[in-house]
Amino acid sequence: MSNCKWVKLIAALVGNWCEIKQCLVKPIWDEENPTRQLLIAKHTTYGFDYYASAIESMVLGNPRGWYAYKEIEWLDFPRLVILDEGAPPIVQDLVASKTIIDKAGQYTIELTQDNLRLYAYLK
Numbered sequence: 557m558s559n560c561k562w563v564k565l566i567a568a569l570v571g572n573w574c575e576i577k578q579c580l581v582k583p584i585w586d587e588e589n590p591t592r593q594l595l596i597a598k599h600t601t602y603g604f605d606y607y608a609s610a611i612e613s614m615v616l617g618n619p620r621g622w623y624a625y626k627e628i629e630w631l632d633f634p635r636l637v638i639l640d641e642g643a644p645p646i647v648q649d650l651v652a653s654k655t656i657i658d659k660a661g662q663y664t665i666e667l668t669q670d671n672l673r674l675y676a677y678l679k
Contacts, residue, residue, distance in 0.1 A: 557676040561661050562625040565674075566611065568660035569596050575656060577648040578639075580632040581615050583623065584677055592616050594631065626677060633672040 569576055579594040586592070593616045615623050633653045636645040650672045657663055657674060664675040 557625065557663065559625050561663070562676070564660045565657065565663070566614075568656050569594075572656045573597060575649065575652050576633070577646050578634060578637040580634065582629045582632070583615075583627050584629045585627075629675070629677045631674045631676065633674075635670050 569579065573596050576596050579596060581592045581594045582588075583592070595614045595616065611623055611625070633648060633650060635648055635650055637648050638645050650667060653672050654665060654667055657665065657672075664678070666673045666675070
């Protein structure tokens, strides 16, 4: 996925932050099951030069800091989101998430009953 497509995608996700309940991130060097999250908030801004090729402090986990877009293999949007241990899961509307992504551009997406996966880097 090109850096330009990443910038459009991130802007679309932040612009629709209230619809996105959880987005898991899989860097190319991590295990198959991601535990990292992409932090999407209402007041996140993208006016800096480095967002053209990388994001900073938006991915939970170590190492913290900069992530070049080319280091991200895929994003997962799970249907059932557990925000707090012991709390009931929240249902994320995957069709609404797909619509948001589709409006941002053409992406390689896999939609199942349980999750929506956006492939960024294909091995």
